[in-house]
Amino acid sequence: MRVLLTGFEPFGGEQINPSWLAVQRVPELLPDLDIVCHQLPTVFGAALQELRVAIEDHHPQVVICTGQAGGRVSISLERVAINLMDARIPDNAGQQPLDEAIFEDAPSAYFTTLPIKRLRQRLAREGIPAEISYSAGTFVCNNVFYGLMHDLQLHFPGVIGGFVHVPYLPEQVASRGWEPSMSLSTIVKALAVLAEECSKNPEDIAASGGNIC
Amino acid sequence: MRVLLTGFEPFGGEQINPSWLAVQRVPELLPDLDIVCHQLPTVFGAALQELRVAIEDHHPQVVICTGQAGGRVSISLERVAINLMDARIPDNAGQQPLDEAIFEDAPSAYFTTLPIKRLRQRLAREGIPAEISYSAGTFVCNNVFYGLMHDLQLHFPGVIGGFVHVPYLPEQVASRGWEPSMSLSTIVKALAVLAEECSKNPEDIAASGGNIC
Amino acid sequence: MRVLLTGFEPFGGEQINPSWLAVQRVPELLPDLDIVCHQLPTVFGAALQELRVAIEDHHPQVVICTGQAGGRVSISLERVAINLMDARIPDNAGQQPLDEAIFEDAPSAYFTTLPIKRLRQRLAREGIPAEISYSAGTFVCNNVFYGLMHDLQLHFPGVIGGFVHVPYLPEQVASRGWEPSMSLSTIVKALAVLAEECSKNPEDIAASGGNIC
Amino acid sequence: MRVLLTGFEPFGGEQINPSWLAVQRVPELLPDLDIVCHQLPTVFGAALQELRVAIEDHHPQVVICTGQAGGRVSISLERVAINLMDARIPDNAGQQPLDEAIFEDAPSAYFTTLPIKRLRQRLAREGIPAEISYSAGTFVCNNVFYGLMHDLQLHFPGVIGGFVHVPYLPEQVASRGWEPSMSLSTIVKALAVLAEECSKNPEDIAASGGNIC
Numbered sequence: 116m117r118v119l120l121t122g123f124e125p126f127g128g129e130q131i132n133p134s135w136l137a138v139q140r141v142p143e144l145l146p147d148l149d150i151v152c153h154q155l156p157t158v159f160g161a162a163l164q165e166l167r168v169a170i171e172d173h174h175p176q177v178v179i180c181t182g183q184a185g186g187r188v189s190i191s192l193e194r195v196a197i198n199l200m201d202a203r204i205p206d207n208a209g210q211q212p213l214d215e216a217i218f219e220d221a222p223s224a225y226f227t228t229l230p231i232k233r234l235r236q237r238l239a240r241e242g243i244p245a246e247i248s249y250s251a252g253t254f255v256c257n258n259v260f261y262g263l264m265h266d267l268q269l270h271f272p273g274v275i276g277g278f279v280h281v282p283y284l285p286e287q288v289a290s291r292g293w294e295p296s297m298s299l300s301t302i303v304k305a306l307a308v309l310a311e312e313c314s315k316n317p318e319d320i321a322a323s324g325g326n327i328c
Numbered sequence: 329m330r331v332l333l334t335g336f337e338p339f340g341g342e343q344i345n346p347s348w349l350a351v352q353r354v355p356e357l358l359p360d361l362d363i364v365c366h367q368l369p370t371v372f373g374a375a376l377q378e379l380r381v382a383i384e385d386h387h388p389q390v391v392i393c394t395g396q397a398g399g400r401v402s403i404s405l406e407r408v409a410i411n412l413m414d415a416r417i418p419d420n421a422g423q424q425p426l427d428e429a430i431f432e433d434a435p436s437a438y439f440t441t442l443p444i445k446r447l448r449q450r451l452a453r454e455g456i457p458a459e460i461s462y463s464a465g466t467f468v469c470n471n472v473f474y475g476l477m478h479d480l481q482l483h484f485p486g487v488i489g490g491f492v493h494v495p496y497l498p499e500q501v502a503s504r505g506w507e508p509s510m511s512l513s514t515i516v517k518a519l520a521v522l523a524e525e526c527s528k529n530p531e532d533i534a535a536s537g538g539n540i541c
Numbered sequence: 542m543r544v545l546l547t548g549f550e551p552f553g554g555e556q557i558n559p560s561w562l563a564v565q566r567v568p569e570l571l572p573d574l575d576i577v578c579h580q581l582p583t584v585f586g587a588a589l590q591e592l593r594v595a596i597e598d599h600h601p602q603v604v605i606c607t608g609q610a611g612g613r614v615s616i617s618l619e620r621v622a623i624n625l626m627d628a629r630i631p632d633n634a635g636q637q638p639l640d641e642a643i644f645e646d647a648p649s650a651y652f653t654t655l656p657i658k659r660l661r662q663r664l665a666r667e668g669i670p671a672e673i674s675y676s677a678g679t680f681v682c683n684n685v686f687y688g689l690m691h692d693l694q695l696h697f698p699g700v701i702g703g704f705v706h707v708p709y710l711p712e713q714v715a716s717r718g719w720e721p722s723m724s725l726s727t728i729v730k731a732l733a734v735l736a737e738e739c740s741k742n743p744e745d746i747a748a749s750g751g752n753i754c
Numbered sequence: 755m756r757v758l759l760t761g762f763e764p765f766g767g768e769q770i771n772p773s774w775l776a777v778q779r780v781p782e783l784l785p786d787l788d789i790v791c792h793q794l795p796t797v798f799g800a801a802l803q804e805l806r807v808a809i810e811d812h813h814p815q816v817v818i819c820t821g822q823a824g825g826r827v828s829i830s831l832e833r834v835a836i837n838l839m840d841a842r843i844p845d846n847a848g849q850q851p852l853d854e855a856i857f858e859d860a861p862s863a864y865f866t867t868l869p870i871k872r873l874r875q876r877l878a879r880e881g882i883p884a885e886i887s888y889s890a891g892t893f894v895c896n897n898v899f900y901g902l903m904h905d906l907q908l909h910f911p912g913v914i915g916g917f918v919h920v921p922y923l924p925e926q927v928a929s930r931g932w933e934p935s936m937s938l939s940t941i942v943k944a945l946a947v948l949a950e951e952c953s954k955n956p957e958d959i960a961a962s963g964g965n966i967c
Contacts, residue, residue: 127540184541188827188934189927191541195410197437197462201538213534214445224410224437232427239928246931249410249463253538280541285940288828289878292885295827298937301924321426325414325466327340328397328404328493401614401721402714452715459718498727501615503665505672508614511724514711553966610967617967621836623863623888627964639960640871650836650863658853675836675889679964706967747852751840751892753766754823754830754919 117149118310119175121166123182123255126157126207133284134181137302144307148314151175157255158208159200163262170271177275177313179229180263181306182256184280185287188295189244190305191280192231193251196261197224201253217261225264227277230312230319237312243305244297247324251278275317279309330362331523332388334379336395336468339370339420346497347394350515357520361527364388370468371421372413376475383484390488390526392442393476394519395469397493398500401508402457403518404493405444406464409474410437414466430474438477440490443525443532450525456518457510460537464491488530492522543575544736545601547592549608549681552583552633559710560607563728570733574740577601583681584634585626589688596697603701603739605655606689607732608682610706611713614721615670616731617706618657619677622687623650627679643687651690653703656738656745663738669731670723673750677704701743705735756788757949758814760805762821762894765796765846772923773820776941783946787953790814796894797847798839802901809910816914816952818868819902820945821895823919824926827934828883829944830919831870832890835900836863840892856900864903866916869951869958876951882944883936886963890917914956918948 122135135154142150153169155162170178184191198221200212231247238245251257260278267276281302288294335348348367355363366382368375383391397404411434413425444460451458464470473491480489494515501507548561561580568576579595581588596604610617624647626638657673664671677683686704693702707728714720761774774793781789792808794801809817823830837860839851870886877884890896899917906915920941927933 182541187541189931194412195408195437195463197408197439199407199439199538201536203536203538203540213536213538214532222436223439224408224435226410226412226436235931242923242925242928244924244927244931244933244935249466250408250539250541252541253462254540256541284881285883285936286881288883289881292828292874292883294883295934296883296936297924298940300939301937319427323414323416323426325412325416325426326463327416327467328395328400328463328465328469402718448718455710455712455715457711457714457718457720457722497668498670498723499668501670502668505615505661505670507670508721509670510711510722511727513726514724608967613967620838621834621863621889623834623865625833625865625964627962629962629964629966639962639964640958648863649861649865650834652836652838652862675892676834676965676967678967679888680966682967745853749840749842749852751838751842751852752889753842753893754821754826754889754891754895 116314117175118177119151119173121153121155121180123155123157127204132183133281134183137306140303141306158206159210159255159258162255162259167266180259181279185283187282189246191246191248192234193248193278194227195224195249196264199253206255228275229277232322232324233320234309234312241308329527330388331390332364332386334366334368334393336368336370340417345396346494347396350519353516354519371419372423372468372471375468375472380479393472394492398496400495402459404459404461405447406461406491407440408437408462409477412466419468441488442490445535445537446533447522447525454521542740543601544603545577545599547579547581547606549581549583553630558609559707560609563732566729567732584632585636585681585684588681588685593692606685607705611709613708615672617672617674618660619674619704620653621650621675622690625679632681654701655703658748658750659746660735660738667734755953756814757816758790758812760792760794760819762794762796766843771822772920773822776945779942780945797845798849798894798897801894801898806905819898820918824922826921828885830885830887831873832887832917833866834863834888835903838892845894867914868916871961871963872959873948873951880947
């Protein structure tokens with residue numbers, strides 16, 4: 116059972132990206148699990164191509180991509196990837212697509228195949244704040260999430276995958292006292308819990324977790 | 329050019345629903361427009377059936393469904409409807425579906441066909457706070473939004489439609505001073521602007537409006 | 542029974558200030574009440590001097606000063622004025638005091654003498670969201686609030702007074718869909734309710750209204 | 755140079771209080787500093803009496819009291835203690851004072867004598883989110899803060915003191931994914947930085963840190 120974990124390079128003027136900092140530290144928490152870590156560029160298209168190569172190279176059974184969600188307070192288990200690119204800022208290659216489909220003639224959306232309700236329950240038990248999110252945005256995170264689910268659906272039957280957003284680290288907001296953050300050790304532990312649970316219990320449970328709006 | 333506007337009956341313990349209160353007042357602001365107003369029950373499935381009958385009866389060219397989004401601060405132009413029902417509370421008929429598809433063998437999501445970026449720009453010019461939203465939740469609002477787009481796609485070519493969430497009214501939160509609201513007159517004006525703009529300028533514009541996450 | 546209402550001129554790059562726009566419209570709602578309206582400059586010191594002159598000129602029994610509180614969602618009944626100026630931005634005369642007392646050898650703080658718990662209850666009954674606030678900031682609003690209470694204490698025994706913060710108007714945030722606002726008509730109605738209630742029932746009630754933190 | 759650090763026992767249905775959990779761990783980070791830790795009961799009056807005894811017993815030159823501020827995102831350096839008890843919930847002895855002064859014939863407020871702007875700057879440099887707060891609430895935290903400043907002013911000239919609010923720990927909000935938190939290790943580090951800085955650099959700096967409102 117191999118798990119592929121990805122994180123992003125910094126973007127939007129930040130010097131670090133908590134997703135990649137956290138991903139790198141997961142293997143040491145899970146010595147008995149076969150975990151491969153890979154950093155993706157924060158670039159539309161290029162990130163997807165790198166992800167595809169990593170999946171082909173490593174043959175994981177579980178793929179968990181992660182990204183930074185500035186302003187969120189907890190681990191966000193993303194449920195829906197949409198076939199849309201609509202960038203509010205340029206990506207790291209200067210691209211800023213507006214209202215474009217990721218793939219023509221492809222589904223409008225994919226749902227995660229990670230057992231997100233079980234994962235949220237497990238995280239809560241471990242003392243880690245988590246929520247189910249119904250939007251991964253329209254930037255490179257959603258691009259990778261959508262492309263991942265599209266590839267898994269078409270080319271890698273049986274492999275489960277999804278996307279997890281993580282908050283800012285405290286040091287990213289230290290001079291702005293009004294923004295929420297989460298410590299790196301909590302994020303690393305969260306990702307380790309997710310990797311382990313997905314490996315051992317890939318079936319989801321029935322549990323409340325929807326939003327009124 | 330006929331516009332069908334719908335709002336919901338109260339739910340979740342509320343005595344009123346701002347969406348229906350507002351919808352009823354739109355025609356008096358737009359005497360030259362042909363507007364039909366219809367209240368939908370806050371009930372999975374039943375709301376959709378009523379909506380379908382209303383479309384068949386009135387033959388609108390534009391359908392704008394509206395609902396209450398407690399906690400939001402501005403007019404939310406919903407972009408994505410997902411094929412999922414996941415109710416955190418029971419609907420008005422006591423149903424509480426968990427993790428169920430709305431329609432089997434149907435697309436995972438639909439995008440609005442209202443010109444939401446033009447609409448947001450027009451609302452801003454009129455002094456009305458508005459945002460583009462990428463999740464209409466997983467309750468009856470999303471149910472109606474998804475069902476609307478599915479029906480329009482399959483049975484009513486050329487009719488455009490979408491969903492708009494509106495904040496609480498001040499009186500709904502008057503005893504809880506920490507929750508945002510919007511006055512009925514502002515919501516009514518917003519819906520009138522939307523109805524008029526959709527009738528006259530159904531083509532969207534290219535404008536930034538995405539989310540990082 | 543005369544009520545003096547004050548509002549501020551615009552500041553911080555805004556073209557309007559909802560406090561003054563609202564204050565001017567209160568008299569027409571209360572034709573039987575003797576209400577004097579006065580605009581204050583958003584300038585440390587000068588605002589206070591103008592307020593003092595207005596009190597001397599008009600001999601009110603109730604003084605309610607109002608100001609704009611961008612970011613707040615409801616009518617804020619301020620409870621505490623502190624003897625401190627600490628400006629994050631320059632005032633309209635370019636002054637930016639840091640960590641200075643308003644008056645030397647004066648109390649560190651004053652409490653409002655308006656019946657704020659009764660007022661909050663009355664606003665709630667009228668369907669207007671309101672809260673009791675324990676900080677009026679450290680800018681010109683707090684400067685006027687503190688100076689008012691100091692003057693009333695020293696020179697105008699029997700006159701009650703206090704400060705009320707009001708949210709942004711919708712048009713101030715129309716292009717930023719994520720900020721809360723309140724319509725002018727709701728703010729005007731709120732101020733009319735406050736003026737009337739202070740005139741007729743100046744005694745406060747015992748009611749819960751504190752904050753844990 | 756001795757520093758007295760206090761934290762509170764749990765209250766309001768919580769099983770733990772991050773303030774006391776953090777305080778206990780500070781000495782091990784600062785082996786060269788003389789630090790005394792003391793837990794206070796979350797009880798109006800009794801907390802103050804215990805604090806006074808602790809100050810008399812230990813003769814600190816710096817007193818930093820800490821408490822839990824659920825809902826806040828960063829370390830809050832409290833600037834103002836007010837002479838008011840107004841409890842929204844009962845304290846741990848069942849007392850729920852409404853609109854009562856802490857001490858009759860005492861100042862309406864005290865300002866902290868900790869160098870809070872220097873402290874905020876130092877915390878930011880250490881990568882720890884912090885803000886200056888102008889309200890410590892009206893519950894037992896403010897009660898202790900006010901009583902501390904009153905005692906220091908009257909009986910312990912030269913001793914500096916103040917109050918610091920800390921966020922929830924992640925485990926306290928783990929099942930509510932929408933509430934902010936801060937890890938224990940970050941809070942411990944923050945308190946250690948504060949204790950060290952107050953010991954070594956008790957003079958404050960001039961720096962912006964006020965609020966508009």
